[in-house]
Amino acid sequence: MKKNDIFELEITDMGTDGEGIGHYDGMTFFVKDALIGDVITARATKLKKNYGYARVEEIKTPSTFRVEPQCELHKRCGGCQIQALSYEKQLEFKNNKVRNNLMRIGGFSEAKLDSKMQPPVGTDNPYRYRNKAQFPVGYDRDGNIVTGFYASRSHNIIPVEDCRLGVPQNKEILDIIKEWMNECGITPYDENTHKGLVRHVLIRYGFTSKQIMVCLVINGDSLEAKRRAGNAADILCERLSKIDGMTSISYNINKENTNVILGKKTVCIWGRPYIEDTIHLLSYPDFTPQGTGITYQISPQSFYQVNPKQTEKLYSTALAFAGLTGNENVWDLYCGIGTISLFLSQKAKQVYGVEIVPQAIEDAKNNAKLNGITNAQFFVGKAEDVLPQFYENAKKKENITDDTASTGHTDMLRPDVIVVDPPRKGCDEKCLDTMLAMSPERIVYVSCDSATLARDLKILCEEKYELMKWQAFDQFSHTTHVESICLLERVSN
Structure with a gap:
């Protein structure tokens, strides 16, 4: 060969x-x-x-599982790797991906996993599900301004006017921005020369509220135009604000030579600095929710699940797995803007949320106030730093040693439940050690990367926990990404 x-x-x-x-x-x-x-x-x-x-x-x-994709660019664009695969087979592929990683990396037996598996959770419509999109801005070969997505494993922009995974409003917004850039002489950012102004266009859409946010990520301090009388920012706002549902227009400053999309500073130039959306609680056979849902304020830098319909299923399942009765103290690690924390607070005695992004914690506190929730407390910092420090301070306050901490029970030293939803890299080793030391009765692990999930579960289950349930969720239809959730129960002190 x-x-x-x-x-x-x-x-x-x-x-x-x-x-x-x-x-x-x-x-x-x-x-x-x-x-x-x-x-x-x-x-x-x-x-x-x-x-x-x-x-x-x-x-x-052709495979009997091959279907005609809705998007003719699916092979070139790096976004949808398996759009040509039937949806039923996509769901099977994702379930097997989680299962295989739990076996290969986690060391769980096939019989064990099959006995603990819950059916994978699919979606009613695998298109038009994304409430967020980040479009890079550049030039094509003819010098025309284009927006779209990067080709697979490159930073070459594939022009995409209407991504079938996003909302139809995206195209209208991008057309306005490109026309405005041409009229005002505003240039796209060039990664090679580090010149040009507009790097990305971030768009968020509230599926429940119908509110729209537009944030331009710029390589500069303001939206200044090279030509055209009048203020460029005012012209843009005047045009975008005519779109039904437009609620927030801002720019984010990122002058760094980096692949990170958002910088640290965001300036709102029209409307509010956030949009609102609501995640509703769903009923499960062993769980009857209280209330109709939680409303969240979402800023440009907030982490918020991109598929709201599937998120309702995922978070309601996390709440059901937690097995709360109203008497429990719960830690929510990597809590973001408090999405899971505020769900948990409706059935818990007290919830403590931890997140490294200060703006996210500020949003979490505001979201608690917005929903009238008083039993949720939030901390800024890395979970692997905040949790051990909180643990040590609590031991000193209670005059408890490591030997007695695992047998005594206080609100702080032994939470009843820890919920963890880490980034793709999974939990820090220090964080896992502290979770084991705090020894909650149950751990609910929500994961966007089943490989690091399996790695972490191996550590937790070798020490003192048993895997009781696991379930795959299709949050990202037509891509190879899969969300999953696991319930662990303590079997020893």
């Missing part, structure tokens, strides 16, 4: 990034845009000792 050799390949499996997997002449081949069940003509592009990479030259026999 040599590079550029052409051969027939049957795709028998799919990798974690959605690539097709087939076997030929004793080698395993990974093929982008090939689906399980396809029979293809493949061209070898890169060869290693026992495996290689190939591209699709021709689909000779």
Whole structure:
């Protein structure tokens, strides 16, 4: 086998990034845009000792799971890796991804996982579900201003006018901004020269409130125009404010040479510095919610789940897994703007939330006030720093040693439940150690990366916890990303 050799390949499996997997002449081949069940003509592009990479030259026999995508750009755009796969098969793929990581990395047996598995939770509509989009701004080859998404594994912008995963209002907003930039002589940011003004356009939409936020991320201190009489910011606001639901217009200053999208300072130039939206509580067989939902104030820098319909299912399940009766003290680690914390507060005695982003904690406190919630307290800092310090201070206050901390019970030293929803990197080792020391009866782990979830669960379950339930949630249809939630119960002190 040599590079550029052409051969027939049957795709028998799919990798974690959605690539097709087939076997030929004793080698395993990974093929982008090939689906399980396809029979293809493949061209070898890169060869290693026992495996290689190939591209699709021709689909000779399409998979029975192959469907016609709504977006003609799905192969070029880096956003949707598996849009050509039927939705039922997407859900199966994501459930298996979580299951396989829990086996391979977490060390859980197949029988154990199958006995604890809850059915994967899909969506009624896998399109138009995103309430947030971040569009890079640049030039095409002809010098026209374009907005869109980066091609896979590059920073080449694929012009996308109407992403089928986002709301239809995005296109109208982007058209206005591009026309405004052309008229006012405002240039896109160039990553190579670090010149130009507009880097990204951030758009948020409240599915319940119908409120819209637009935030321009700029490489400068203000929206200054090179030409055109009048204030450029005023012109932009005048045009955008005519869109139904427009609530907040701002710019965010990011002059750093970085891939991080948002800078630290945001300036609101029209309307409010936030939009509002509501997540409703859903009923489950063993859980009857109180109230109709929680309303949140969302700023440009707030973390807020992008799929609101699935978020209602995810958070209601987290609350059901927590098994609250109204007498429990709960820690919510990596709490963001208090989305899960405020859900928990309706059934808990007291909730403590921890988040590293100061603005998010400010939003969490405001959200508690907005909903009349008084039993939620929030702390700024890393969970791995705040939790140990809080733990040590509580021990000193109660005059408790490490030997007696695990057997005594105070509100601070042994919470009844810890809920954790970390970023993709998972929990810090120090945070896991402190969770084990605080020894809650239950841990509810919400994860956006099942590999780091499995790594962390292995540590927790080797010490004193048992996996009781796990469930996959499709928060990101047509992508390979999957959300999951696990319930752990303490089996020893």
